[in-house]
Amino acid sequence: MTEDITNLKIGVIGAGAWGTAFSMHLVRKGYKVLLWVFERELYEILKRDRINRYYLEGFSLPEQIGFTDNLSELTDYSNDIVIATPSFSLQETVEKVSRSILNKNILLLTKGFETKSLLRMSEVVEKCHGKKNARIAVLSGPSFAKEVAMGAFTSVVVASKRSELASYFQKHIHNDNFRIYTSKDIVGVELGGAMKNVMAIGAGIIEGLALGTNTQAAFITRALAEIKRLGKALGAKETTFMGLSGIGDLMLTSYGQLSRNRMFGVELSKGKKPQDIIKSQNTVVEGYYTIEAAYRFSKTLNIEMPITEALYKVVFEGKQLLTSINDIKNRALKEEDI
Amino acid sequence: MTEDITNLKIGVIGAGAWGTAFSMHLVRKGYKVLLWVFERELYEILKRDRINRYYLEGFSLPEQIGFTDNLSELTDYSNDIVIATPSFSLQETVEKVSRSILNKNILLLTKGFETKSLLRMSEVVEKCHGKKNARIAVLSGPSFAKEVAMGAFTSVVVASKRSELASYFQKHIHNDNFRIYTSKDIVGVELGGAMKNVMAIGAGIIEGLALGTNTQAAFITRALAEIKRLGKALGAKETTFMGLSGIGDLMLTSYGQLSRNRMFGVELSKGKKPQDIIKSQNTVVEGYYTIEAAYRFSKTLNIEMPITEALYKVVFEGKQLLTSINDIKNRALKEEDI
Numbered sequence: 001m002t003e004d005i006t007n008l009k010i011g012v013i014g015a016g017a018w019g020t021a022f023s024m025h026l027v028r029k030g031y032k033v034l035l036w037v038f039e040r041e042l043y044e045i046l047k048r049d050r051i052n053r054y055y056l057e058g059f060s061l062p063e064q065i066g067f068t069d070n071l072s073e074l075t076d077y078s079n080d081i082v083i084a085t086p087s088f089s090l091q092e093t094v095e096k097v098s099r100s101i102l103n104k105n106i107l108l109l110t111k112g113f114e115t116k117s118l119l120r121m122s123e124v125v126e127k128c129h130g131k132k133n134a135r136i137a138v139l140s141g142p143s144f145a146k147e148v149a150m151g152a153f154t155s156v157v158v159a160s161k162r163s164e165l166a167s168y169f170q171k172h173i174h175n176d177n178f179r180i181y182t183s184k185d186i187v188g189v190e191l192g193g194a195m196k197n198v199m200a201i202g203a204g205i206i207e208g209l210a211l212g213t214n215t216q217a218a219f220i221t222r223a224l225a226e227i228k229r230l231g232k233a234l235g236a237k238e239t240t241f242m243g244l245s246g247i248g249d250l251m252l253t254s255y256g257q258l259s260r261n262r263m264f265g266v267e268l269s270k271g272k273k274p275q276d277i278i279k280s281q282n283t284v285v286e287g288y289y290t291i292e293a294a295y296r297f298s299k300t301l302n303i304e305m306p307i308t309e310a311l312y313k314v315v316f317e318g319k320q321l322l323t324s325i326n327d328i329k330n331r332a333l334k335e336e337d338i
Numbered sequence: 339m340t341e342d343i344t345n346l347k348i349g350v351i352g353a354g355a356w357g358t359a360f361s362m363h364l365v366r367k368g369y370k371v372l373l374w375v376f377e378r379e380l381y382e383i384l385k386r387d388r389i390n391r392y393y394l395e396g397f398s399l400p401e402q403i404g405f406t407d408n409l410s411e412l413t414d415y416s417n418d419i420v421i422a423t424p425s426f427s428l429q430e431t432v433e434k435v436s437r438s439i440l441n442k443n444i445l446l447l448t449k450g451f452e453t454k455s456l457l458r459m460s461e462v463v464e465k466c467h468g469k470k471n472a473r474i475a476v477l478s479g480p481s482f483a484k485e486v487a488m489g490a491f492t493s494v495v496v497a498s499k500r501s502e503l504a505s506y507f508q509k510h511i512h513n514d515n516f517r518i519y520t521s522k523d524i525v526g527v528e529l530g531g532a533m534k535n536v537m538a539i540g541a542g543i544i545e546g547l548a549l550g551t552n553t554q555a556a557f558i559t560r561a562l563a564e565i566k567r568l569g570k571a572l573g574a575k576e577t578t579f580m581g582l583s584g585i586g587d588l589m590l591t592s593y594g595q596l597s598r599n600r601m602f603g604v605e606l607s608k609g610k611k612p613q614d615i616i617k618s619q620n621t622v623v624e625g626y627y628t629i630e631a632a633y634r635f636s637k638t639l640n641i642e643m644p645i646t647e648a649l650y651k652v653v654f655e656g657k658q659l660l661t662s663i664n665d666i667k668n669r670a671l672k673e674e675d676i
Contacts, residue, residue, distance in 0.1 A: 217480030
């Protein structure tokens with residue numbers, strides 16, 4: 001690995017809100033970016049207007065960002081690849097390019113689980129590679145795309161089993177308004193990023209029902225304890241969940257006005273049907289897809305996850321919201337298990 | 339200790355917002371409450387109107403709450419005493435009644451440090467008692483007084499070195515809308531409650547300056563890491579800070595519209611002088627008093643507490659806000675140390 005990113009060029013796979021905002025950040029850091037766009041129409045719009053009218057309105061993208069709809073062009077472009085697809089399309093996308101990104105440095109922004117296999121996103125990439133030793137780092141932490149696009153101060157974690165790769169991305173991607181901490185706990189960092197989308201749906205429900213801020217804070221705290229229990233079972237480091245990719249991102253997503261997962265919860269609280277809300281949304285509600293994976297983890301590993309279970313039953317089995325909330329409130333009194 | 343609280347009577351020392359709201363909760367649980375009021379005028383108002391016009395407007399207090407301005411009357415009233423004075427007057431108040439509460443069950447709601455001695459609030463009570471073995475439990479967690487007064491669902495921790503005392507209060511004070519977890523880590527629980535008031539001032543500054551929600555979440559996460567470092571040095575259990583009295587209360591106070599400490603920070607961000615803000619406030623800004631204690635802890639114990647130090651310098655030494663923020667943002671890149 002050379003110390004400098006090749007020719008200050010970097011390829012970004014996925015022109016959602018996050019991939020687009022992250023590309024803008026990379027340009028501020030001095031890179032030329034090639035952004036791969038999945039949707040044919042969006043690709044045409046981006047080439048014509050330099051505005052991501054699908055996912056990140058209001059920003060005129062700088063000329064240092066080029067666009068392509070050709071994955072091979074992207075993988076030829078740079079030794080450093082950022083992946084920012086939705087979780088449900090990660091596997092399909094990576095399979096198409098797995099051979100050509102085999103020895104590249106991959107920075108993964110996608111959060112979630114592959115629903116069938118319950119693999120984390122970095123594991124999906126590894127599987128496509130056919131080797132456990134891919135050069136993969138994940139980036140996670142409290143980072144609404146819109147605020148990163150605006151250049152607001154943001155702080156995240158980059159984790160990798162290869163600590164030199166985490167340090168490499170830390171050095172080359174940080175700037176004064178984008179502070180990066182490194183971590184060796186890729187399991188914990190990915191898990192926090194995935195599970196916060198589930199829990200934010202619950203936070204949206206509590207907000208929608210106007211249960212109050214005491215309830216909200218208690219909910220998020222107990223949600224954190226639940227994520228931590230799952231993390232422990234999967235081999236994550238406990239304290240990672242106290243960090244930016246754990247409670248940091250969980251808070252942002254649960255309290256933040258810009259969170260799609262939280263909004264999904266708010267809509268649920270009004271009695272709308274989950275499927276109808278999903279259909280009406282332009283953007284991806286990652287938490288919706290992650291609930292099922294998290295629920296299956298809790299069953300397979302026999303971990304007590306009352307919030308996840310309640311959300312699963314509300315979203316996928318039509319259980320009444322208020323019944324679910326009362327079931328959670330009335331659990332036996334106990335010692336705080338954190 | 340009998341299993342039932344004596345005659346379902348309980349004395350509450352301190353008619354601030356929290357002492358008053360907590361009394362209302364106790365009445366819902368079936369108690370008769372005697373509430374000791376410090377201010378002569380407020381005492382008269384409460385007797386006449388049954389409304390706490392100083393600290394908790396909008397609630398008509400039920401007739402099961404009696405009022406007194408006589409501490410001896412209060413200590414004769416019950417074997418169970420709740421203490422909810424401001425931190426700066428705890429010692430003076432307890433000294434007056436130390437002998438008569440020697441063998442009572444004390445539930446302490448006051449949060450902070452005694453500024454001169456750096457003692458935690460439970461240590462102040464112990465010191466007045468002249469013995470280390472007093473029957474003291476502390477209650478902490480995300481609990482805005484107003485929401486508890488309204489009966490909104492709230493979840494807190496009761497901690498005591500005597501676990502049977504924590505269980506006693508858990509059993510006798512919980513109800514369907516006031517869930518109590520127990521803990522043995524009185525140091526961690528008290529520390530979280532005290533330090534969150536400091537950090538909420540920082541959160542108020544960030545909000546006042548409109549730095550964005552990514553910044554806010556990063557700030558609160560790093561504030562938690564800082565509190566945890568202090569806690570570790572003082573013998574607290576690390577995971578306590580992931581709980582209701584740690585991150586739970588920190589979130590509530592940092593994000594909540596009802597937080598006086600947060601409001602103090604918002605006012606600071608507008609360039610107002612700390613002393614002027616304090617003078618203009620009717621209620622106590624606990625964090626203002628706790629900053630100094632926390633800063634002295636960091637110096638005495640040699641713990642890295644950049645946020646506390648920055649707040650100390652802004653509030654007590656007139657350092658420029660933006661300079662302080664830049665100093666924190668531009669610290670060396672590192673591994674996430676949580």
